[in-house]
Amino acid sequence: MAVYTDINEVDLKAFLRQYDAGELMSYKGIAEGVENSNFLLHTTAGSLILTLYEKRVEKADLPFFLGLMHHLSSRGVNCPLPLPRHDGALLGELSGRPAALITFLEGMWLRKPEPAHCREVGKALAEMHLACDGFALRRPNALSLDGWQALWAKSAGRADEVLSGLREEIGGELAFLEGAWPKDLPEGVIHADLFPDNVFFLGDQLSGLIDFYFACNDMLAYDVSICLNAWCFEKDGSYNITKGMALLDGYNAVRPLSAAEIAALPVLARGSALRFFLTRLYDWLTTPEGALVVKKDPIEYLRKLRFHRQVASAAEYGLASA
Ligand SMILES: Nc1ncnc2c1ncn2[C@@H]1O[C@H](COP(=O)(O)OP(=O)(O)OP(=O)(O)O)[C@@H](O)[C@H]1O
Ligand SMILES: N[C@@H](CCO)C(=O)O
The missing domain is CATH 3.90.1200.10 (Aminoglycoside phosphotransferase (APH), C-terminal lobe)
Structure with a gap:
């Protein structure tokens, strides 16, 4: 399970207050991936992904990655979008790591592609x-x-x-x-x-x-x-x-x-x-x-x-x- 950094509910609620993302109802670590820590959040506004960026992601590169998702989405590629905070920033901090809230994408990945x-x-x-x-x-x-x-x-x-x-x-x-x-x-x-x-x-x-x-x-x-x-x-x-x-x-x-x-x-x-x-x-x-x-x-x-x-x-x- 790729959760390298733990979060606590008090910090998470304070983090969410910086966004227009509803009230926290539940959250859990996602048992997949090897690079970053990912959590699935359920809020009164819907489902969201919280990503805490870990060792292989340079903070200086995050504007490239987050900007690319916006660019691709505006060109019709279906990909998640980072949500802006009230101050407009796409990136925040949680448990000492750079963190972003990302829209939840429907679908499943295939274990046995044909x-x-x-x-x-x-x-x-x-x-x-x-x-x-x-x-x-x-x-x-x-x-x-x-x-x-x-x-x-x-x-x-x-x-x-x-x-x-x-x-x-x-x-x-x-x-x-x-x-x-x-x-x-x-x-x-x-x-x-x-x-x-x-x-x-x-x-x-x-x-x-x-x-x-x-x-x-x-x-x-x-x-x-x-x-x-x-x-x-x-x-x-x-x-x-x-x-x-x-x-x-x-x-x-x-x-x-x-x-x-x-x-x-x-x-x-x-x-x-x-x-x-x-x-x-x-x-x-x-x-x-x-x-x-x-x-x-x-x-x-x-x-x-x-x-x-x-x-x-x-x-x-x-x-x-x-
Ligand atoms: N926007 C999203 N919508 C829905 N599920 C997501 C989203 N982002 C991540 N996930 C879930 O979290 C899992 C891990 O995400 P991701 O692949 O980004 O992590 P990673 O640690 O960067 O993984 P990798 O090992 O592929 O580099 C995905 O397989 C998926 O189940
Ligand atoms: N997709 C990579 C993990 C993320 O870098 C692998 O399977 O090794």
């Missing part, structure tokens, strides 16, 4: 990429090449405790990506964490996107590669080309990938698999026993990385034209 859902996700990702156009703020991707090196430096010394040989394998992978990372692909604002638990469905209909706290400016095709990693592998570690084809078709129907983006997909997918491997490895090694969070398995992403390493072209992801 190809048709992957197509919807591809479409929604491309729509989000187009809708980000014109967003005035910029945020470089803190979890690209330099960020990976820094994360790895913190874990490398203990990596072989998790799996023998890991230190050498990941060192080699980073060296490869330093040389092979694409430089001239189309860029824009990317979600950067569009995993199944961040996409809500009502029945088979995609109802909205949440969790923009890794959003940043980077290559649009890198976001596609993140989704291939997050949506198109089965529990046994195999790549499901039918899901890949559906996701890529859905994306292409809204924003066709260029030949250069298609050619770069295998390298981008290696990079995005490494990115999630590294954050998971760091958390695996540093999250204290007994913390109220379910740690995610880094080895799942090592397996995906190894798969991408032997991919010769994007045709193997299901792109008919590659």
Whole structure:
């Protein structure tokens, strides 16, 4: 359960008085997510999400994330909206952490997505990429090449405790990506964490996107590669080309990938698999026993990385034209 910071009722009620959000009726911690502390509130005005921002979110980046949600919503993307306080600020403080009240989005995330859902996700990702156009703020991707090196430096010394040989394998992978990372692909604002638990469905209909706290400016095709990693592998570690084809078709129907983006997909997918491997490895090694969070398995992403390493072209992801 991702509740890193506890709140008490007295402080919460005082926090709520700064908003036009009704009277508190009940609240509970949300048993999902690994990054921030989230609470579901019921007030006389309805349901709301309270988010307390934790270790990986820089306070200085919050205007980018919260502003992006407003921008996307104004462009027709269904995503939560941060509520303004009486003084107009979108951000407050609770239990010593930066905190925001966010509108509740109806829907559920899918534990077992099917190809048709992957197509919807591809479409929604491309729509989000187009809708980000014109967003005035910029945020470089803190979890690209330099960020990976820094994360790895913190874990490398203990990596072989998790799996023998890991230190050498990941060192080699980073060296490869330093040389092979694409430089001239189309860029824009990317979600950067569009995993199944961040996409809500009502029945088979995609109802909205949440969790923009890794959003940043980077290559649009890198976001596609993140989704291939997050949506198109089965529990046994195999790549499901039918899901890949559906996701890529859905994306292409809204924003066709260029030949250069298609050619770069295998390298981008290696990079995005490494990115999630590294954050998971760091958390695996540093999250204290007994913390109220379910740690995610880094080895799942090592397996995906190894798969991408032997991919010769994007045709193997299901792109008919590659
Ligand atoms: N606006 C919202 N409307 C409804 N439910 C929400 C909303 N925001 C968050 N949730 C619920 O809280 C859970 C965790 O939220 P979120 O994914 O933002 O947390 P996180 O710690 O940033 O997670 P992650 O591990 O995906 O980075 C979601 O899976 C969802 O159940
Ligand atoms: N989606 C991420 C967690 C949030 O960074 C993962 O599955 O590792």
